[in-house]
Amino acid sequence: MKxxxxxxxxxxxxxxxxxxxxxxxxxxxxxxxxxxxLSEMCADGTLAxxxxxxxxxxxxxxxxxxxxxxxxxxxxxxxxxGLLYMHEMLHWAGxxxxxxxxxxxxxxxxxxxxxxxxxxxxxxxxxxxxxxxYCETNQEVVDTTIMAFxxxxxLNVPVMLMLDGFYLxxxxxxxxxxxxxxxxxxxxxxxxxxxxxxxxxxxxxxxVRPDAYMEMRFLQQDALNKVPQALEVIEKDWLRMFGRSYGxxxxxxxxxxxxxxxxxxxxxxxARAVVDARRGAGEAVGLxxxxxxxxxxxxxxxxxxxxxxxxxxLDRNVSPGHGGIFAEELRSALYDLPDAERPELFGFVxxxxxxxxxxxxxxxVIEKARTGTVPGREDLWVGVNP
Amino acid sequence: MSQLRIAxxxxxxxxxxxxxxxxxxxxxxxxxxxxxxxxxPNTIVVMxxxxxxxxxxxxxxxxxxxxxxxxxxxxGPAVASxxxxxxxxxxxxxxxxxxxxxxxxxxxxxxxxxSGAAERNxxxxxxxxxxxxxxxxxxxxxxxxxxxxxxxTTPAQYPEATNKKDILAIMAAHNIPxxxxxxxxxxxxxxxxxxxxxxxxxxxxIHLLSPCPPGWKCGDDEGxxxxxxxxxxxxxxxxxxxxxxxxxxxxEHAGDPVEPYLRRQGRFRHLSAEQVSHIQAEIDAHWQxxxxxxxxxxxxxx
Numbered sequence: 001m002k003x004x005x006x007x008x009x010x011x012x013x014x015x016x017x018x019x020x021x022x023x024x025x026x027x028x029x030x031x032x033x034x035x036x037x038l039s040e041m042c043a044d045g046t047l048a049x050x051x052x053x054x055x056x057x058x059x060x061x062x063x064x065x066x067x068x069x070x071x072x073x074x075x076x077x078x079x080x081x082g083l084l085y086m087h088e089m090l091h092w093a094g095x096x097x098x099x100x101x102x103x104x105x106x107x108x109x110x111x112x113x114x115x116x117x118x119x120x121x122x123x124x125x126x127x128x129x130x131x132x133x134y135c136e137t138n139q140e141v142v143d144t145t146i147m148a149f150x151x152x153x154x155l156n157v158p159v160m161l162m163l164d165g166f167y168l169x170x171x172x173x174x175x176x177x178x179x180x181x182x183x184x185x186x187x188x189x190x191x192x193x194x195x196x197x198x199x200x201x202x203x204x205x206x207x208v209r210p211d212a213y214m215e216m217r218f219l220q221q222d223a224l225n226k227v228p229q230a231l232e233v234i235e236k237d238w239l240r241m242f243g244r245s246y247g248x249x250x251x252x253x254x255x256x257x258x259x260x261x262x263x264x265x266x267x268x269x270x271a272r273a274v275v276d277a278r279r280g281a282g283e284a285v286g287l288x289x290x291x292x293x294x295x296x297x298x299x300x301x302x303x304x305x306x307x308x309x310x311x312x313x314l315d316r317n318v319s320p321g322h323g324g325i326f327a328e329e330l331r332s333a334l335y336d337l338p339d340a341e342r343p344e345l346f347g348f349v350x351x352x353x354x355x356x357x358x359x360x361x362x363x364x365v366i367e368k369a370r371t372g373t374v375p376g377r378e379d380l381w382v383g384v385n386p
Numbered sequence: 387m388s389q390l391r392i393a394x395x396x397x398x399x400x401x402x403x404x405x406x407x408x409x410x411x412x413x414x415x416x417x418x419x420x421x422x423x424x425x426x427p428n429t430i431v432v433m434x435x436x437x438x439x440x441x442x443x444x445x446x447x448x449x450x451x452x453x454x455x456x457x458x459x460x461x462g463p464a465v466a467s468x469x470x471x472x473x474x475x476x477x478x479x480x481x482x483x484x485x486x487x488x489x490x491x492x493x494x495x496x497x498x499x500x501s502g503a504a505e506r507n508x509x510x511x512x513x514x515x516x517x518x519x520x521x522x523x524x525x526x527x528x529x530x531x532x533x534x535x536x537x538x539t540t541p542a543q544y545p546e547a548t549n550k551k552d553i554l555a556i557m558a559a560h561n562i563p564x565x566x567x568x569x570x571x572x573x574x575x576x577x578x579x580x581x582x583x584x585x586x587x588x589x590x591x592i593h594l595l596s597p598c599p600p601g602w603k604c605g606d607d608e609g610x611x612x613x614x615x616x617x618x619x620x621x622x623x624x625x626x627x628x629x630x631x632x633x634x635x636x637x638e639h640a641g642d643p644v645e646p647y648l649r650r651q652g653r654f655r656h657l658s659a660e661q662v663s664h665i666q667a668e669i670d671a672h673w674q675x676x677x678x679x680x681x682x683x684x685x686x687x688x
Binding site for chain 1 (some may be wrong): 399428430432440444445447450458461464468469470473476501505562
């Protein structure tokens, strides 16, 4: 069934098709349409979930943690300051190995107040033990929401999927809504290996002393390390059943490229058009889309970028005092490549606080990366007029 | 006579084992033991950061024989809401979700989540065992610390300068089905209240005074007696409030002078006679307020 829908409604449809049992959320722009749509679905019975309308994001995450620990499928959505307010409980979900799925509508962080998109909200949560998947289209949002539950429940890790605020959350696109019966076959009811159960009483999250704490973190790390491969298998199933797949990273017209752009989120779509134009003009420019940021898909990235002469990373985010966050992590991942195969990597910071990243901006990036002589400078800010 | 009644009324069997890690003389494990006698094994405990985080025991042990979910400081009622929703979707309506949390987690950092859960009338039982300061971190003041008390952050030269927050009235103002006070000094009363709360639906709140020998600077064997003195001197009256409107005393209060209660505790040792009089006046004024509230109730048909 094809429907035209905005990204926020695509999230809600994914949640509905995944037959989520408990939702808890607090409204924040630009996430509000997610909770509105889910409220409608719960009210009209198309989604048989309990929706706990809490008084804060901190409580929203706490409530889905309680629900998930009791063995059911749980979901929340937030954005920007709401996500930051959840921070403590994101650790609790990650460390507690609870397979919660959350949608974060990427929005800049104040001050000054800014409701438009950048990735600093989610990227500042990178060390909380959540898988992070950045989406490009509304179709990808529906599909990823459902696949995220499968991934989360397989490895007992929480999964966060990201949509660019407004550019995706409020943009309508045609979406092929997966068939419910097929989704049920793809994603059966959750069976929790451990849960709060009066017939088998256990204590969760008790004091753990230095002799055991590290082992818990090691096992968490081990589970996250398995995510890229698990997602690959899940995507193969999805491809077989629904005819679509995305990949943790995706190479686009990357063959024999002299310069590869690295993007995430909606800027990828703009970059595809720029790459097409450049290829049309006979230029060897390609694209690498990074969907997965946590766990960092190091092996996939090394394979994709090995031997490429120049790489330009487009970061709609910044680690103040350092640089664009994707660029920093990517440089680290490529460090171990032999000198001859290691690309010269240029990190560009752009599009913060919702500033448009147009084809002209990407053209500027391409020219700078081509002519740049100082790889390692991470403060190549584009489009700034101080 | 009262011993006979205890034997009749206190259920046998304990869901709190020996070997827990409470300080000697701590009232909290006794309160937990009594509460779980009333609630039985079909109970899930939510435990935000508090002394009981330690008392319950480190991994892989647990002194509680019911499921326990340890959680972050401010999240008890929210986590409990999620557990409740999940149980309901599984048809497990008869399982009690008990939030067990100290005064810091209730009066201070957890108040927002508690207010949210109470406003939604979540079907949970919330017990605040109140030892009147942040005892687990070494006796720092909380908004449950009484006026005039010494703590490590309110030294005797400049003791606690504000009155204890009236948490029962705050919770009653949410018009929840049940709010009550209790202490371990009156175990039958405590069990009766938990039993009554267990049978109700919606948010139920019990404020439990829990003497802390290291924090109150009293003997290990004085906690229960001090709790009894707190009740009889009307420092901590025994009350029930139903639907936020019907207030009633659940026992007679002798109205003993507060001074002996204060003088037994090192945390009040520095108080002058004038300061003790001030505390007495505050207690008397609060009592008059309660007398009015409970009298108003008598005019409202039950």
